[in-house]
Amino acid sequence: MARLVGKAVLVTGSGTPLMQALGRKLEAEGARVVRGDFVVSPAAEVLLLPRTADEERWRAAIATVVERHGRFDGLVLAPPPVATRAVTDWAFADWQAFEEAHLISPWLAIKHAIVALRTQGKGGAIVAISSTLARMGRVGGAANAAVAGGLRIMMQAAALECGEKADGIRLNQIQIDLDMPIPTGNVVDASIHLLSDAATFMTASDLVIDSGALAG
Amino acid sequence: MGRLADKVVIVTGGTAGIGRGTAALLAAEGARVVVTGRQEAAGRDTVAAIAAQGGTAHYMRQDVTLEADWPTTIAATVKKFGRLDALVNNAGDCILKPIEDLSLDVVRAMVRINLEAAFLGVKHALPVIAKTGGGAIVNISSAAGLKGGIGGTGYSAGKGALVAFSRAAALEAREKNVRINVVHPGFVWGPGVIDAMGEEGAKRFRAACIARTPMKRVGVPEDIGAMVLYLVSDESRFVVGADVTVDGGYMAV
Numbered sequence: 001m002a003r004l005v006g007k008a009v010l011v012t013g014s015g016t017p018l019m020q021a022l023g024r025k026l027e028a029e030g031a032r033v034v035r036g037d038f039v040v041s042p043a044a045e046v047l048l049l050p051r052t053a054d055e056e057r058w059r060a061a062i063a064t065v066v067e068r069h070g071r072f073d074g075l076v077l078a079p080p081p082v083a084t085r086a087v088t089d090w091a092f093a094d095w096q097a098f099e100e101a102h103l104i105s106p107w108l109a110i111k112h113a114i115v116a117l118r119t120q121g122k123g124g125a126i127v128a129i130s131s132t133l134a135r136m137g138r139v140g141g142a143a144n145a146a147v148a149g150g151l152r153i154m155m156q157a158a159a160l161e162c163g164e165k166a167d168g169i170r171l172n173q174i175q176i177d178l179d180m181p182i183p184t185g186n187v188v189d190a191s192i193h194l195l196s197d198a199a200t201f202m203t204a205s206d207l208v209i210d211s212g213a214l215a216g
Numbered sequence: 217m218g219r220l221a222d223k224v225v226i227v228t229g230g231t232a233g234i235g236r237g238t239a240a241l242l243a244a245e246g247a248r249v250v251v252t253g254r255q256e257a258a259g260r261d262t263v264a265a266i267a268a269q270g271g272t273a274h275y276m277r278q279d280v281t282l283e284a285d286w287p288t289t290i291a292a293t294v295k296k297f298g299r300l301d302a303l304v305n306n307a308g309d310c311i312l313k314p315i316e317d318l319s320l321d322v323v324r325a326m327v328r329i330n331l332e333a334a335f336l337g338v339k340h341a342l343p344v345i346a347k348t349g350g351g352a353i354v355n356i357s358s359a360a361g362l363k364g365g366i367g368g369t370g371y372s373a374g375k376g377a378l379v380a381f382s383r384a385a386a387l388e389a390r391e392k393n394v395r396i397n398v399v400h401p402g403f404v405w406g407p408g409v410i411d412a413m414g415e416e417g418a419k420r421f422r423a424a425c426i427a428r429t430p431m432k433r434v435g436v437p438e439d440i441g442a443m444v445l446y447l448v449s450d451e452s453r454f455v456v457g458a459d460v461t462v463d464g465g466y467m468a469v
Contacts, residue, residue, distance in 0.1 A: 160430045163429070163432060189452070201435045203468075204461070205460060211456050215387060216386070
């Protein structure tokens with residue numbers, strides 16, 4: 001039985017193999033998918049999403065989902081790229097650009113997703129595919145750790161705010177080990193679970209998919 | 217095709233609450249479920265309800281804290297259904313008391329049911345699941361395994377130890393293609409609460425739980441069962457040593 005029937009979901013990073021696979025499987029589960037990417041896509045229906053903190057563009061992207069499908073139920077944020085560099089080797093401007101793209105811009109996406117979901121008034125799910133560096137250190141991993149850790153706790157705070165309003169909006173992270181090949185099928189299946197109504201008691205939670213790397 | 221087609225799963229403490237709801241969800245996805253517990257009437261009622269929904273379930277009496285019951289239960293499962301794919305260590309108990317009123321016997325009982333039972337389950341099920349070619353073990357801890365609560369020193373000692381034990385066990389089990397993960401339920405409502413606290417006490421406790429849960433509701437057994445189903449299924453092949461909260465946001469407060 002399809003698990004996402006009728007739900008309209010925005011998927012970012014849609015040009016990557018992971019998010020392509022995700023988009024196809026979401027549709028197979030009955031969802032209507034709007035794809036967005038940070039680079040111009042040859043496909044006209046793919047939205048151009050901002051790499052930088054462009055508030056108007058994020059607001060418009062989510063409005064487009066509502067325009068196309070008459071509703072908006074979920075957002076899946078693609079994982080950040082790996083940026084391995086020692087703390088002392090980062091130029092401040094580069095660090096700021098990374099932070100802008102992978103912490104501040106996702107915050108804007110989440111902000112406008114929550115606003116739209118609340119307006120609709122039927123709850124919804126926000127899933128960020130992030131990194132286990134939200135919960136551990138690694139040599140050269142400071143920038144990824146900063147954005148993943150910041151995003152994680154920011155989403156937990158947002159989840160508490162949604163709880164306070166009893167608006168049925170849930171925010172959860174999937175955390176993968178960015179040093180391993182992406183376990184695409186597993187991340188896709190986990191995303192479906194978190195977007196589905198089977199997970200309506202799950203918020204501010206982390207689902208770690210790393211073959212036990214974080215555990216030991 | 218169900219998400220667990222033909223898998224054989226033991227659910228301990230499956231006679232009520234989270235265990236019963238989980239067993240029903242697993243069976244609805246095609247698993248053949250062995251429900252264990254000490255309450256025979258409730259166990260038979262659980263499997264009858266599953267059968268009425270078209271599922272396959274079988275009740276076996278088991279005291280999970282007795283080592284001798286484990287080889288017996290597992291052997292009987294393999295005899296009945298031919299193999300073992302997964303174990304859900306769900307049986308648990310919670311007694312809350314201020315530490316100065318808490319007896320050593322109660323603390324030992326909390327560690328026994330919440331930690332030792334899972335240890336025995338992993339120890340005895342692991343080689344059998346490995347023989348099937350791999351599978352999964354899901355240990356049900358609690359939000360109390362991750363953070364404190366007043367009156368919960370004994371309970372948290374058991375559940376906290378279960379989390380740490382599970383991480384270490386996950387690394388050993390991984391070698392045998394068996395995945396061990398932990399689920400942390402928040403406040404989940406079951407008949408046990410009323411049994412333990414009485415009608416009035418349960419009503420007050422429920423209001424307190426809702427007030428402390430960001431999503432402003434208590435969980436139902438199926439909320440936890442849905443995550444157990446995912447962790448038992450092949451959808452979570454790469455998920456090892458994880459602990460997942462299903463708690464309406466309680467851990468984030």
